[in-house]
Amino acid sequence: MKTTVADILDRLEKQYGEQEATWPTDPYLFLVWWHCGYPASDKACSKGWDSLQKNVGVEPEKILQASPAKLAEALRPGGMVPELRAMRLKEITARIQDEFGGDLRSALVGPMAKVRRILKKFPNIADPGADRILLFSECAPIAAVPSNCPHVLVRLQRGQERENYGVTYREAQQAIEAETPATFGARKRAYLLLKYHGQEVCNRTKPKCEHCCVKAVCAYFSGKQRGRSAKA
Numbered sequence: 001m002k003t004t005v006a007d008i009l010d011r012l013e014k015q016y017g018e019q020e021a022t023w024p025t026d027p028y029l030f031l032v033w034w035h036c037g038y039p040a041s042d043k044a045c046s047k048g049w050d051s052l053q054k055n056v057g058v059e060p061e062k063i064l065q066a067s068p069a070k071l072a073e074a075l076r077p078g079g080m081v082p083e084l085r086a087m088r089l090k091e092i093t094a095r096i097q098d099e100f101g102g103d104l105r106s107a108l109v110g111p112m113a114k115v116r117r118i119l120k121k122f123p124n125i126a127d128p129g130a131d132r133i134l135l136f137s138e139c140a141p142i143a144a145v146p147s148n149c150p151h152v153l154v155r156l157q158r159g160q161e162r163e164n165y166g167v168t169y170r171e172a173q174q175a176i177e178a179e180t181p182a183t184f185g186a187r188k189r190a191y192l193l194l195k196y197h198g199q200e201v202c203n204r205t206k207p208k209c210e211h212c213c214v215k216a217v218c219a220y221f222s223g224k225q226r227g228r229s230a231k232a
């Protein structure tokens with residue numbers, strides 16, 4: 001029988017404890033943070049963010065006033081292509097000032113299709129990024145799924161994930177939507193626990209199944225034990 005999302009989350013929380021977002025949750029600040037690292041990861045973005053805060057500042061006027069060279073230098077600790085990221089940051093900040101009067105959050109109201117369109121016009125923001133912003137800024141209790149590990153929930157409930165990222169993302173999203181309350185607290189909890197587990201144990205290419213705290217209820221693991229990957 002398929003393990004419920006509630007059971008999976010309880011087991012993960014028992015193992016890892018309560019999780020908290022380690023990134024800025026305001027939509028504008030998240031966009032800045034997201035461009036502080038490349039390739040984007042929590043670690044890279046946080047490194048670049050700390051340096052940006054220290055050397056330039058994250059307020060729109062500070063980013064707009066800084067020279068491209070100074071901005072790129074501040075972003076360098078976050079990884080590759082700091083010059084390009086500096087340019088993107090200036091574009092993002094200018095758009096938020098010009099189109100939204102400096103207040104992106106206030107523009108994220110109304111029909112979800114419109115709100116998503118606004119967010120997806122920013123560089124490097126696709127559906128998973130838009131979902132993450134909307135959930136953590138508490139604009140809408142979307143069933144967001146961590147973009148780097150949608151496979152976690154799918155493996156647990158169905159077995160081997162699909163090759164198509166979009167299908168796997170949708171399957172994970174549907175499960176969270178159907179099985180968790182549509183509240184900010186419940187959906188953020190699901191996102192953070194699945195993210196932590198995906199990063200630390202259920203890696204995309206090499207899951208550490210033998211050391212996994214939820215292997216007893218995992219369809220992927222039980223399929224492997226039988227000599228094949230379980231399929232939905």
Ligand code: SF4
Binds near residue numbers: 202
């Ligand atoms: S048993 Fe393996 S596939 Fe299943 S959740 Fe754990 S690490 Fe992932």
